[in-house]
Each structure stands twice: as C-alpha cells, then as structure tokens.
Amino acid sequence: MYEERMSLSAPEKSNHLSNNEDTDQHIYHAIVDAIMNRQIGPGTRLVEAPLCEAFGVTRGVLRRVFVKLAHDRVIEIQPNRGAVVPEHDFQETEAIFEARSMLEIGTVKKLARKYKQLDLSELKALIDKEEKVRSAGNLKEWIKLSGDFHICLCEANHNPIVTGYLQTLIARTSLLIGMYETKPNHCSVEEHHAILEAIEQGDEQKAIKLMEAHLGEYARSFLDEQPDTKSPNLIDIFQNKKLQK
Numbered sequence: 001m002y003e004e005r006m007s008l009s010a011p012e013k014s015n016h017l018s019n020n021e022d023t024d025q026h027i028y029h030a031i032v033d034a035i036m037n038r039q040i041g042p043g044t045r046l047v048e049a050p051l052c053e054a055f056g057v058t059r060g061v062l063r064r065v066f067v068k069l070a071h072d073r074v075i076e077i078q079p080n081r082g083a084v085v086p087e088h089d090f091q092e093t094e095a096i097f098e099a100r101s102m103l104e105i106g107t108v109k110k111l112a113r114k115y116k117q118l119d120l121s122e123l124k125a126l127i128d129k130e131e132k133v134r135s136a137g138n139l140k141e142w143i144k145l146s147g148d149f150h151i152c153l154c155e156a157n158h159n160p161i162v163t164g165y166l167q168t169l170i171a172r173t174s175l176l177i178g179m180y181e182t183k184p185n186h187c188s189v190e191e192h193h194a195i196l197e198a199i200e201q202g203d204e205q206k207a208i209k210l211m212e213a214h215l216g217e218y219a220r221s222f223l224d225e226q227p228d229t230k231s232p233n234l235i236d237i238f239q240n241k242k243l244q245k
C-alpha cells in the first residue's frame with residue numbers, strides 16, 4: 001500500500017504499453033531510476049536524439065515527459081541547453097530540510113500530545129521492514145521505505161494538506177539521496193525507533209528533539225558529497241527500455 005505515496009515509485013516491468021499515459025510513466029520512471037542509480041549525474045544534458053532512439057518514441061512524446069519531470073523538479077529545462085539533471089546546491093538542500101523540519105517537528109509534537117488515541121502498529125511494521133531491507137542491502141527499496149516512514153508518521157496526524165507538502169519534499173529528498181549519498185546509514189532505523197518510542201510515551205519534548213536531530217544529521221550528510229558529472233552514453237543506459245508497440 002505504500003507504493004502510491006511517492007511519485008518516484010517503482011519502474012514499470014513490461015515494455016509493452018497500451019496508451020500515452022503508460023508510455024509517459026515508463027519513460028518518466030526509467031529516467032528517475034537512472035538518476036537514482038547514478039547512471040546520469042547532476043549537470044548531465046538529456047539530449048533528445050539518443051533518448052528518442054533508445055525509447056523508440058518521437059520528440060513530442062519525450063518533451064511531454066520532460067515537462068512532467070521538470071514540474072516535479074527532477075530535471076530543469078534550461079534555455080539553449082534543453083533538459084538537464086539539476087545540480088542541487090547547498091542552499092537548496094538546506095531549504096528542503098528546513099521545510100521538512102517545520103512540518104515534521106510540528107507533526108511529532110502533535111502526535112505526542114495525543115499519543116493515547118494513536119494506533120502505531122503500522123509504523124512499527126514499517127520500521128521492521130526497513131530493518132530487513134537495509135540488512136539485505138537493497139538500497140533503492142530502503143530509501144523508499146525510509147521516506148515512507150516519515151510520510152506514514154505524518155499521516156497519523158490526519159492533516160492531508162501537511163502530508164501533501166511533505167510527500168513533495170520527500171520525493172525530492174529521495175532523489176538527492178540517490179544522487180549524492182554514498183553511505184546509506186543516515187536515515188537510521190534506530191532513530192526512527194527512538195522517535196516512535198518518544199511519541200508512544202507521550203514525551204513531546206523528547207520527540208521534538210529526536211526529530212530535529214534526525215533531520216539535522218541527515219541534511220549534513222549531503223553537504224560533503226561530490227557527485228560525478230560525466231557525459232554518459234544515453235543510448236547505452238536506456239537500451240533495454242525501448243517501447244514495443
């Protein structure tokens with residue numbers, strides 16, 4: 001049930017697609033995956049000709065997907081350069097995490113205040129799953145689950161407007177992690193445990209402090225990372241993503 005929470009969800013399995021929307025989704029996820037898997041890094045130009053050839057689509061289709069990717073800030077459309085994987089600078093990373101802190105600290109504060117009315121079993125199950133996936137070394141799934149934990153926590157407060165904003169911010173955080181983070185140990189399962197425990201005990205100040213430290217630590221982990229910026233061969237990367245009509 002978590003699959004639908006993030007816009008950066010799992011890729012399509014089949015290359016046989018029935019309509020425009022499926023085609024767009026297929027290309028959208030293939031590009032997001034390539035960024036997350038660091039096959040294409042920040043600063044890379046998404047040149048149209050090789051991508052059209054690799055996916056077997058027209059420029060019109062590709063540009064339609066670019067508009068969606070740009071809307072979700074996965075790529076940027078730059079004058080004279082076209083579609084580019086953006087460089088996420090220090091200030092933008094800080095701004096994303098500041099916005100997250102504002103939403104998430106407010107959330108844990110409210111949850112701790114009404115801890116007696118909460119059913120936290122879903123969140124506990126999610127942490128267990130995080131633990132298993134992390135131990136198995138499945139980085140991509142683990143990034144997704146750690147994002148899901150934060151969203152699920154927010155949902156427990158039943159404010160869909162706050163949850164909506166957080167979903168957008170977490171989708172962007174996930175992309176940053178995929179691009180920049182080399183050691184996948186910052187959104188720690190242990191810290192998630194501790195935050196949940198503080199809420200369960202109704203300890204508002206502790207929950208606030210733990211969430212603040214958790215997000216602060218997490219934000220700092222991005223600042224020293226220097227991702228590679230290369231000119232990858234787009235045809236090679238997407239060669240098995242060609243659409244079969």
Ligand SMILES: [Zn+2]
Nearest residue numbers: 146187188192
């Ligand atoms: Zn976390």
